[in-house]
Amino acid sequence: MIPGPTPIPQSILKAIARQPIKHRSDEFTSIMQEIYTNLKYIFQTKNDVFIFASSGTGAMCGALENILNPKDRILCLVTGKFGERWAEIAKLRGAEVDILSCNFGEVITPKMLQDHLSLHKPYKAITLTHSETSTGVANDLQSLCAIIKKTESLCIVDGISSICAMPCKMDEWGIDILISGSQKGLMLPSGLSFLALSAKAYEIHKKCLFPSFYFNFSLHKEALKKNTTPFTPSINLIFGLLESLRIIKNIGLENLYHKHKKHTFALRDAIRAMGLELFVKDDAHASYATTSIIPPNGIKAQDIIKHLQENYNIIIASGQQELEEKIFRIGTLGYIHNEDLIQTITALEQTLQSLGYKFENKIGTQTLLEKLKMP
Amino acid sequence: MIPGPTPIPQSILKAIARQPIKHRSDEFTSIMQEIYTNLKYIFQTKNDVFIFASSGTGAMCGALENILNPKDRILCLVTGKFGERWAEIAKLRGAEVDILSCNFGEVITPKMLQDHLSLHKPYKAITLTHSETSTGVANDLQSLCAIIKKTESLCIVDGISSICAMPCKMDEWGIDILISGSQKGLMLPSGLSFLALSAKAYEIHKKCLFPSFYFNFSLHKEALKKNTTPFTPSINLIFGLLESLRIIKNIGLENLYHKHKKHTFALRDAIRAMGLELFVKDDAHASYATTSIIPPNGIKAQDIIKHLQENYNIIIASGQQELEEKIFRIGTLGYIHNEDLIQTITALEQTLQSLGYKFENKIGTQTLLEKLKMP
Structure with a gap:
């Protein structure tokens, strides 16, 4: 029950355990053709979606290392650890990085962005995190993108834990580069990442002085035209991806969003009913991928996590870096069912009682069950 | 029977099909600790060996994108397509690239390198390909490295198809950066790559102006100290790697080298007995990973490959790029047994007879069987 890696359906694990096939073959080309088409659906775009053999951070590097030149100005919207990562990558490229941040657990509001932009010279690019996995907030991506769309800046979005879990509409919302990873809403192991690219971003890439070779937009675009990849793909994970995208297409994105939303709000209500405090106060800012909870006074987050694992074999996540002691996190991402949530909350209740919380x-379980019954 | 992806032992496929576990956990840390230790053995080094979630090209980028600055001088020894890739990566970094090449199917001799170096200003780095998968040659790496060791240049080696197949001794031969991939001698699916790094290369990295973030030496070194990775690893492939390294350690590297050598020379003798011409004439320059064969007059390489696949379900490789029509390639890399070779040669004989070659x-089969009987 952590926000990635998430559990994997048996049919996907079976697909991954196949003997590899030659990646320059008709069979593999036809697999890639289906995958490239289905990726457009989950990214809600007509643009190309590249596949990298890498973790999600690789796709983040791909985004910035294909467009930034030394001294370029970039604005990074930081709501947590993964927002900071954009800034770290940009700094290594010699870019001039401005940061717009907020208290962790809160979001960057459209007004904050509007005010910031009105006071500063235009940026070449602006980075956003849709669902900030480290805190559990989801930014109001549609409104933020609408503001960026009025400027000349490229709009670059980390959708690692939001794609397939929350509505994220690349074309409609005007996103130029949207990236994601495999071990989240896609119900796959880690090791693949994705990058969808607008025509505008591709044009800007052409003027990049020292672009990345491995994540290179031109090389990937050329290969995609032939339904292949420029370098050896992660063949066995691609077998899994083929199956995962078929499952997602069958279920339908809207149904998936609805499931994640229902789980998140049922969990939030259960937590509140137990008298616990949520780290993200405002329901409107809750990510559907992960829920951060503040431990009761006098009980350590680490003790809750350890007790759940040792007594119930349920794995939840701690906070990261400065939040490590302050919160614990329950994921609702990917292949999670009502039963998983019910078991988790039942075990959490017993854990908290064992640790002395009254x-x-x-x-908690009663509230959860009621909310899960709702349509 | 292609030179990667190679067949995978059942126990490795089973390991890969496990449900993922949390990568920040004691269990995963202990897996990584064993893996980092065993990687030193297969790279024959006391240096750190990093693991990237990427294909082998990612590790090549890691090597150059951590040390090269614009205008740096680099020499690339090119014996085929994969030697050229070093040059392409270096050019995208704005480096000044010199190329020392030979006819494809031949090697760069120590004398050629010595002569070239005596005529040119010192280079920051020199790249080599140990086993050139595209042609089937193996360079005399030990002698070439001995020459480079006398200069101030970093010695950077592509060991993608040689590690675990042919002797490649990082420390003894004085290699500064040695890279490899998972889908070759390691008997794993594609999707992992490895980079071993000398102290000298690490010092030079520190002065790199715009280093790669994803493949960053400093970030990976820091994580390795804690038996982890800086970004989410490719967890399921790591499960496979744990198993693969145990198998290799049990068999012993010397025994693996011997098996690959025996297969290669038995195959070469069988091909010659059939009156066919080898693309790599000199036995001393034969890679143990792959054998390139020139089709008989009037028969197309593509027809041989197609006939083998359609009638015997045996997959061999074509040449790449300008060699596509000129050669076909049989891999002897990784989890290949005597029986696989015997079936391949028997089917190749029948194929050539069907296509009219006398x-x-x-x-061929008789020669192969005799040679395989030898110790």
């Missing part, structure tokens, strides 16, 4: 017996 | 009946 609250109305079973109120 | 030679002493079964002479």
Whole structure:
């Protein structure tokens, strides 16, 4: 129950355990053709979507290392650890990085962005994190993109934990580069990442002085035209991806968004019913991927996590870096079912009682069950 | 029977098909600790060996994008397509690239390198390809490295198809950066790459102006100290790697080298007995990973490959780029057994006979069987 890697359906694990095939073959080309088409659906775009053999951070590097030149100005919207990563990558490219941040657990509001932009010279690019996995907030991506769209800046979005979990509409919202990873909403192991690219971003890439070779937009675009990849793909994970995209297409994105939303809000209500405090106060800013919870006074997050694992074999996540002691996180991302959530909350109640926290017996599970019954 | 991706032992496929575990956990840290230790063994080094979630080209980028600055001088020894890739990566970094090449199917001799270096200003780095998968030659790496060791240049080696197949001794031979990939001698699916790094190369990295973030030496070195990786690793392939390294350690590197050598020379003798011409004439320059064969007059390489696949379900490789029509390639890399070779040669004999080529009946298989009987 962590926000990635997420559990994997048996049919996907079976697909991954196949003997590899030659990646320059008709069979593989036809697999890639289906995958490239289905990726456009989950990214809600008509643009090309590249596949990298890398973790999600690789796609983040691909985004910036194909467009930034030394001294270029970039604005990074930072709501947590993964927002900071954009800034770190940009700095290594010699870019001039401005940061617009907020208290962790809160979001960058459209007004904050508007005010910032009105006071500063135009940026070549602006980076955003849709669902910030480290805190559990989701930024109001549509409104932020609408503001960026009025400027000349490229709009670059980390959709690693939001794609397939929350609505994220590349073309409609005007995103120029949208990236994601495999071990989240796609229900795959880690090791693949994705990057969808607008025509405008591709034009700007052409003027990049020292672009990345491995993540190079031109090389990937050329290969995509032939339904292949420029370098050896991660063949066995591609077998899994083929299956995962078929499952997602069958279920339908809207149904997937609805499931993630329902799980998140049922979990939030259950947590509140137990008298616990959520790290993200405002329901409107809750990511559907992960929920951050503040431990009760006098109980350490690490003790809750350890007790759940040792007594119930349920794995949840700690906070990261400065949030390590302050929160624990429960993922609702990917191949998670009602039963998983019910088991988790039941075990969490018993854990908290064992650790001395007092609250109305079973109120968490009761609340959860009621909310999960709703359509 | 292609030179990667290679067949995978069942126990490795089973390991890969596990449900992923949390990568920041004691269990995963202990897996990584064993892996980092065993990687030193297969790279024959006391240096750190990093693991990237990427294909082999990613590790090549890691090597150059951590050390090269614009205008730096680099020499690339080119014996085929993969030697050229070093030059392409270096050019994208704005480096000044000199190329020392030979006819494809031949090697760069120590004398050629010595002569070239005596005529040119010192280079920051020199890149080599140990086993050139595109042609089937193996350079005399030990002698070439000995020459480079006398200069101030970093010695950077592509060991993608040689590691675990032919002797490649990083420390003894004085290699500064040695890279490899998972889908070759390691008997794994594609999607992981490796980079071993000398102290000298690490010092030079520190002065790199715009280093890669994803493949960054400093970030990977820091993570390795804690038996982890800086970004989400390719968890399921790591499960496979743990198993693969155990198998290799049990067999022993010397035994693996011997098996690859025996297969290669048995195959070469069988091909010659059938009256066919080898693309790499000199036995001393034969890679143990792949053998390139020139089709008989009037028969197309593509027809041989197609006939083998359609009638015997045996997949061999074509040449790449300008060699596509000129050669076909049989891999002897990784999890290949005597039986695989025997089936391949038997089927190749029948294929060539069907296509109208005349030679002493079964002479290829007979020669192969005799040679395979030798110790």
